[in-house]
Amino acid sequence: MAERYSTLAALIAAVRAEEGITQSAAARQTGLGRSVVAERVSELERAGLLRSLGLAPSTGGRAAHRLALNSAVGLVIGIDFFSWGIVVGAADLSGTIIAVGEITTEPAAEPEHLLSTVDRIISDHLAELSNAGVLLGIGVGLPGPVNFDTGTPIATPVVDGWAGYPVRAWLQERWEVPVWVDNRTNLLALAELRANPAASRSGNVLYFGATNDVAAALVVEGRIHRGTHGLAGSIGHVRAADSRDVACRCGRTGCLEALVGGWALARDGAALADAGASPLLRQIREQSGRIRPLDITAAANDGDAAARALMTQALEHIGHSLAPMIALFAPEVVIIGGGLTAAGDWVLEPIRAAVASRTLSGSTADCVLELSVVNGPHGAMTGATQLALDQLLSRDGLRELLQRLSADRG
Numbered sequence: 001m002a003e004r005y006s007t008l009a010a011l012i013a014a015v016r017a018e019e020g021i022t023q024s025a026a027a028r029q030t031g032l033g034r035s036v037v038a039e040r041v042s043e044l045e046r047a048g049l050l051r052s053l054g055l056a057p058s059t060g061g062r063a064a065h066r067l068a069l070n071s072a073v074g075l076v077i078g079i080d081f082f083s084w085g086i087v088v089g090a091a092d093l094s095g096t097i098i099a100v101g102e103i104t105t106e107p108a109a110e111p112e113h114l115l116s117t118v119d120r121i122i123s124d125h126l127a128e129l130s131n132a133g134v135l136l137g138i139g140v141g142l143p144g145p146v147n148f149d150t151g152t153p154i155a156t157p158v159v160d161g162w163a164g165y166p167v168r169a170w171l172q173e174r175w176e177v178p179v180w181v182d183n184r185t186n187l188l189a190l191a192e193l194r195a196n197p198a199a200s201r202s203g204n205v206l207y208f209g210a211t212n213d214v215a216a217a218l219v220v221e222g223r224i225h226r227g228t229h230g231l232a233g234s235i236g237h238v239r240a241a242d243s244r245d246v247a248c249r250c251g252r253t254g255c256l257e258a259l260v261g262g263w264a265l266a267r268d269g270a271a272l273a274d275a276g277a278s279p280l281l282r283q284i285r286e287q288s289g290r291i292r293p294l295d296i297t298a299a300a301n302d303g304d305a306a307a308r309a310l311m312t313q314a315l316e317h318i319g320h321s322l323a324p325m326i327a328l329f330a331p332e333v334v335i336i337g338g339g340l341t342a343a344g345d346w347v348l349e350p351i352r353a354a355v356a357s358r359t360l361s362g363s364t365a366d367c368v369l370e371l372s373v374v375n376g377p378h379g380a381m382t383g384a385t386q387l388a389l390d391q392l393l394s395r396d397g398l399r400e401l402l403q404r405l406s407a408d409r410g
Helices: 002-017 025-030 035-049 113-127 167-173 184-195 197-201 262-274 279-288 293-301 306-331 339-343 345-357 379-390 395-409
Strands: 049-056 064-070 076-082 083-090 097-102 134-142 181-182 204-210 216-220 223-225 333-338 368-371
Touching: 002 025, 002 035, 002 064, 002 134, 002 395, 025 035, 025 064, 035 395, 076 113, 076 184, 076 379, 083 113, 083 204, 083 339, 097 113, 097 262, 097 379, 113 134, 113 167, 134 184, 134 379, 134 395, 167 181, 181 184, 184 197, 184 204, 184 216, 184 223, 184 379, 197 262, 197 333, 204 306, 223 379, 262 279, 262 293, 262 306, 279 293, 279 306, 279 333, 293 306, 293 339, 306 333, 306 345, 333 345, 339 345, 345 368
Parallel strands: 076 134, 134 181, 204 333, 333 368
Antiparallel strands: 049 064, 076 083, 083 097, 204 216, 216 223
């Protein structure tokens, strides 16, 4: 029985990777016999998960049927909670986003209030997409560490009051579908794997994200490596390699987030404005009453020397902290995400130099360092839909999914 679901999952993975793949090509890619592939294709077509795209061009023999996922069978929901808002999207079985809703929220809002808000948005999506099939699963992204086994957030200053809250259980009870909860950095890395050719071609990727919170995601052989309980990559509150005794909002000092997180850059930018060291930031503060991380990026790009120096110092901290991770993991690609992407490619050189200063000469020569291509507010939500699809269409997920589709038809 386990072998059956393994072969079904392998076939679906081949179709997801190449829409329109023929049965013979799928057999070559999966290593399965043609008769096994034909049997599995028939089973998945009966279940409604696969459909034919028609015949491929003939190469002299019998023309082969081209296969695709049946997008009309159902949809998944992706939810991204970040520090000042929520994005809720719906995707069909192919991963295409077909609806998006977003709202601004208060950072200190209670979990039940925000989840009730999400519940209403999901209901709206399903009402609008009544012809898109049934709801099959939900993926959720939260800022900060998440226990992937239980679907609950770990104590973090980013989502104060959420520690241990049963997010997965709340949504499963409401919608009666499988739910997976992960940290949003992992979900950004998942979105990157789909959108970035360099990342998708590589088996080993290190994704570093710096927004208000700071974390990394590891991709091993094309899959997110979550570690024990899903807590791999939680580096934001590890003491930085060259830290000063800067107070962090977690209550300790010297955390990497306290040096390079968005809130930390805003703090330091406000200090530059108040001291008169940055004319542009001072002007912004006088006009708006605050300094945001994007204001520092804009000032640095406009030639403000103090803002540029502040950014460069943060980039060096990032490079110094990444160096041991790169030395240990030896990734083919390192991707820098978060608000730093708005600054442009110049941010890569200080990071690259800082990594080189703390690793053996030549040991990172083949490592590609680049900025994320997943920009804008929908990246983690897209990753959340991919999380749900990956889990639903895995060997273990297919067992439950096929049983449910069979029961719905019955």
